Amino acid sequence: MKNFFMALFNMLSICTLVVPATASTKPQRSVLDNGIILLTSEQRALPMVSIELLIDAGSRHDLPNQEGLANLTARLLTYGTRQRTALQISDTLDFVGARLSAACGEDLASVSMTVLKKDLGTGLELLAEVLTAANFPQEEIDRQKQSIIASIRAREESPGDIAQRRFAEALYPQSPYGRPVEGNEASVKALEQKTLKAFYDRYYRPNRTIVSIVGDISHQEIARALNEALHSWQKGDPATAPVAPSKIGSSETIRVHKDLTQANIVLGHNGVGRENPDYYAIQVMNYILGGGGFSSRTLDSIRNERGLAYSVYSYFGAEKGHGTFELVMQTKNETALEAIRIANAEIRRMREELVTEEELKDAKDYLIGSFPLRLDTNRKVANFWAQVEYFQLGLDYPDRYDDFIQKVSRADVRRVAQKYLNPEHLITVIVANQKKIGDQ
Amino acid sequence: MSHPLAATSQTTQVQEFVLDNGLKVLLLEDHKSPAVTFQVWYRVGSRNEKDGKSGLSHFLEHMLFKGTPKLKPEEYSRIIAKNGGRSNAFTTSDVTVYFATMSRDKIGIEIELEADRMVNALLGETYFEPEKKVIQEERRLRTEDNPVSALGEITGAVAYMVHPYRRPVIGWMDDIQNLTRQDLVDYYKLYYAPNNAFIVMTGDFSTQEMLPKIKAAFGNLPRGAEPPKVRAEEPPQQGERRVTLKKEAELPFVLMYYHTPNLKSPDSYALDVLSVVLAGGRSSRLYHDLVYQKRLARSVDADYNGLAIDPSVFSVTAQLMPGKEPAEIEREMDRLLEQVKTELISERELQKAKNQIESAFIYAQDSIFGQAMKIGYYEAVGGWRLMDGYLDGIRKVSREDIQRVAKAYLDRDRRTVGILLPGKENT
Numbered sequence: 039m040k041n042f043f044m045a046l047f048n049m050l051s052i053c054t055l056v057v058p059a060t061a062s063t064k065p066q067r068s069v070l071d072n073g074i075i076l077l078t079s080e081q082r083a084l085p086m087v088s089i090e091l092l093i094d095a096g097s098r099h100d101l102p103n104q105e106g107l108a109n110l111t112a113r114l115l116t117y118g119t120r121q122r123t124a125l126q127i128s129d130t131l132d133f134v135g136a137r138l139s140a141a142c143g144e145d146l147a148s149v150s151m152t153v154l155k156k157d158l159g160t161g162l163e164l165l166a167e168v169l170t171a172a173n174f175p176q177e178e179i180d181r182q183k184q185s186i187i188a189s190i191r192a193r194e195e196s197p198g199d200i201a202q203r204r205f206a207e208a209l210y211p212q213s214p215y216g217r218p219v220e221g222n223e224a225s226v227k228a229l230e231q232k233t234l235k236a237f238y239d240r241y242y243r244p245n246r247t248i249v250s251i252v253g254d255i256s257h258q259e260i261a262r263a264l265n266e267a268l269h270s271w272q273k274g275d276p277a278t279a280p281v282a283p284s285k286i287g288s289s290e291t292i293r294v295h296k297d298l299t300q301a302n303i304v305l306g307h308n309g310v311g312r313e314n315p316d317y318y319a320i321q322v323m324n325y326i327l328g329g330g331g332f333s334s335r336t337l338d339s340i341r342n343e344r345g346l347a348y349s350v351y352s353y354f355g356a357e358k359g360h361g362t363f364e365l366v367m368q369t370k371n372e373t374a375l376e377a378i379r380i381a382n383a384e385i386r387r388m389r390e391e392l393v394t395e396e397e398l399k400d401a402k403d404y405l406i407g408s409f410p411l412r413l414d415t416n417r418k419v420a421n422f423w424a425q426v427e428y429f430q431l432g433l434d435y436p437d438r439y440d441d442f443i444q445k446v447s448r449a450d451v452r453r454v455a456q457k458y459l460n461p462e463h464l465i466t467v468i469v470a471n472q473k474k475i476g477d478q
Numbered sequence: 479m480s481h482p483l484a485a486t487s488q489t490t491q492v493q494e495f496v497l498d499n500g501l502k503v504l505l506l507e508d509h510k511s512p513a514v515t516f517q518v519w520y521r522v523g524s525r526n527e528k529d530g531k532s533g534l535s536h537f538l539e540h541m542l543f544k545g546t547p548k549l550k551p552e553e554y555s556r557i558i559a560k561n562g563g564r565s566n567a568f569t570t571s572d573v574t575v576y577f578a579t580m581s582r583d584k585i586g587i588e589i590e591l592e593a594d595r596m597v598n599a600l601l602g603e604t605y606f607e608p609e610k611k612v613i614q615e616e617r618r619l620r621t622e623d624n625p626v627s628a629l630g631e632i633t634g635a636v637a638y639m640v641h642p643y644r645r646p647v648i649g650w651m652d653d654i655q656n657l658t659r660q661d662l663v664d665y666y667k668l669y670y671a672p673n674n675a676f677i678v679m680t681g682d683f684s685t686q687e688m689l690p691k692i693k694a695a696f697g698n699l700p701r702g703a704e705p706p707k708v709r710a711e712e713p714p715q716q717g718e719r720r721v722t723l724k725k726e727a728e729l730p731f732v733l734m735y736y737h738t739p740n741l742k743s744p745d746s747y748a749l750d751v752l753s754v755v756l757a758g759g760r761s762s763r764l765y766h767d768l769v770y771q772k773r774l775a776r777s778v779d780a781d782y783n784g785l786a787i788d789p790s791v792f793s794v795t796a797q798l799m800p801g802k803e804p805a806e807i808e809r810e811m812d813r814l815l816e817q818v819k820t821e822l823i824s825e826r827e828l829q830k831a832k833n834q835i836e837s838a839f840i841y842a843q844d845s846i847f848g849q850a851m852k853i854g855y856y857e858a859v860g861g862w863r864l865m866d867g868y869l870d871g872i873r874k875v876s877r878e879d880i881q882r883v884a885k886a887y888l889d890r891d892r893r894t895v896g897i898l899l900p901g902k903e904n905t
Binding site: 081083084085086088124125128129131132133134135136137152153154181184185187188189191192194195196197296297298299300330331332333338341342343344345346347348349368369370399400403404406407408409410411413414415416417 | 560611799
């Protein structure tokens with residue numbers, strides 16, 4: 039179709055048009071008195087403010103037999119401060135329609151808030167209380183423990199979650215990265231108030247915190263407001279680099295039996311850290327293998343050609359110092375082994391053959407061309423800059439991104455496939471009705 | 479109270495155009511982010527399907543990615559992706575929607591591709607059987623192996639006896655199996671035409687530039703015959719219906735469907751506010767009582783679905799805590815629902831719910847995709863102009879209105895209760 043080629047021909051002019059719009063979201067950065075790193079991007083179109091905090095307080099800091107400590111701490115942030123009860127906090131938030139939530143991952147805890155500009159004062163006041171004056175009432179601890187234990191049960195209803203958990207366990211045995219962030223029933227039950235308070239006291243510190251704010255406010259205004267609201271928040275131990283768990287084990291297959299119509303399958307192994315210079319070549323390679331939405335090799339061979347699955351995708355999840363490679367799909371029990379064979383064959387083909395010029399170009403065009411879509415809401419922009427800061431990518435990252443992708447060659451793609459895809463070391467998890475799968 | 483937010487309602491900025499072939503075009507310029515969403519909405523969904531043919535609308539949606547005389551199968555997705563776009567489609571009871579989000583300079587590609595597949599889809603025989611398998615896998619993923627979703631399906635099938643809302647959008651497994659390519663071809667001819675569709679475009683574009691592009695791409699497509707109207711009306715329910723689902727699961731789940739009118743009824747505003755009073759935020763009635771105080775439920779929700787072409791349902795749901803009995807939480811849910819019928823809610827509670835709705839209304843404008851979705855749903859149900867009156871309608875709701883609609887619609891004789899009873903497999 040002629041029009042499409044003409045549109046491609048216009049590529050250069052598009053880049054020059056898109057970049058200014060992206061660049062306009064470039065944040066201002068400063069370090070507040072107590073060590074908070076603050077990034078702000080002024081967006082005046084709507085009378086609202088989106089706030090994202092990343093705190094070096096993830097479950098990797100959980101001690102043995104205290105699994106779930108970081109998660110319970112994060113959950114309790116909004117359930118009682120020295121100034122307000124849990125109900126007062128939620129009622130205050132609900133009355134102004136503000137949203138405040140806290141979550142916990144392996145490396146980081148996060149706190150997110152969305153609030154109307156006119157209620158920002160109320161929002162910041164609550165945020166400051168949560169960060170500096172959470173008081174972990176025993177009654178709330180008991181309540182949240184029960185709730186987490188219910189979540190631990192509920193996740194057994196989701197075969198995809200079970201597969202993910204078993205994969206992480208096999209990949210990172212004896213490591214916080216191999217355990218669910220929520221912990222297990224016994225460890226959660228045993229957590230004590232003083233342990234929670236100690237964790238909060240040690241890890242929730244301004245010099246372990248990145249704050250990214252996007253919305254109807256200037257950098258100066260918000261910096262002043264935060265300095266004021268958080269002046270009592272004292273520095274603690276500085277943030278530490280995650281200790282990279284690494285394991286290249288032998289290939290392993292894990293089967294979990296459930297009364298299901300579909301096999302939920304995860305294949306994978308170690309990946310790379312975000313700082314790895316091959317990260318961009320890996321993203322291009324993975325796009326071709328299984329990252330490319332409706333256009334990838336595994337989607338073609340498993341879904342489009344054979345009708346074996348509705349969803350099949352692969353990704354390299356990259357954190358600081360560590361990462362995973364996973365290929366995820368679901369297919370009816372009876373075709374599980376066939377789908378696994380094809381996925382393995384596609385992984386091997388990535389290592390053996392050069393990708394075509396067209397595949398390479400399509401992948402690069404998507405990764406570069408879709409970049410602005412990562413920044414098309416205030417919430418996404420706030421998350422984006424928090425991540426850029428955390429991974430130390432530099433505020434000029436959006437300007438340099440195209441180049442990182444553009445210089446990847448077909449030989450690079452094969453090289454990183456050979457280096458970072460290891461079909462001999464794949465962990466394969468199959469959550470399914472094992473009676474219907476067979477043995478081969 | 480003052481209404482400082484009224485000025486930020488963007489709905490009045492929607493521009494409407496109708497092409498000669500009946501295609502309506504709704505454009506909303508919004509320049510705060512460098513992207514454009516283009517969506518084609520067809521006025522067809524599972525609501526239009528016949529017995530034995532459930533899942534037809536959704537199957538057809540999948541097959542529209544299988545090429546035209548100008549375009550190879552799956553080429554559509556590839557072209558959008560390599561131009562930096564994200565594309566997909568979805569089907570509901572009421573509509574089938576195709577969309578892509580891209581930069582302004584590339585969105586013209588999407589416009590031409592959508593015009594092409596509005597009338598030229600091949601629905602190729604070769605791709606029919608593999609795609610049927612894909613859809614069956616989709617059903618296994620979404621419904622068969624998802625206990626809460628399976629409960630929703632079966633409860634909907636009991637809440638409606640006559641109206642096609644009783645059928646799942648994805649279709650029953652056997653129906654999917656029995657659909658033929660000819661079914662798709664006939665359905666496509668009947669429902670895919672400019673006069674049975676409309677376009678919604680939001681984001682960073684100029685109307686002056688885009689309208690001519692849309693006219694050039696779609697303007698010459700022939701008007702189709704008027705598709706048949708859906709006339710089914712659900713007769714009033716007389717007496718509670720109950721259904722249980724026993725399935726491998728961990729926690730029981732209780733689901734209540736109350737029949738309600740859609741947003742064309744003036745009661746819809748009060749029903750919206752009522753849903754927030756019941757379950758909007760941690761300080762809401764159901765959450766505070768059942769999740770926080772009594773610890774009977776792990777989660778609760780109340781949702782009024784006014785954005786439906788035909789009268790829909792108000793749903794109240796709870797996932798139980800381990801060891802709790804459905805009967806116990808049902809009693810407590812009933813008690814709380816009775817309370818809003820017998821006692822007026824407080825002024826502060828009313829104001830809190832309204833504030834939540836107003837702030838959510840502003841937050842939703844952060845996403846051009848979200849805005850396009852809202853315009854599309856309103857247009858499909860009763861016309862996009864209904865959006866204009868929304869916040870005003872909400873502001874006018876009184877405590878007495880809340881009590882009145884609770885009495886009128888949260889009526890046990892007009893509800894269907896679905897209960898998920900976790901069980902292990904029979905071996």
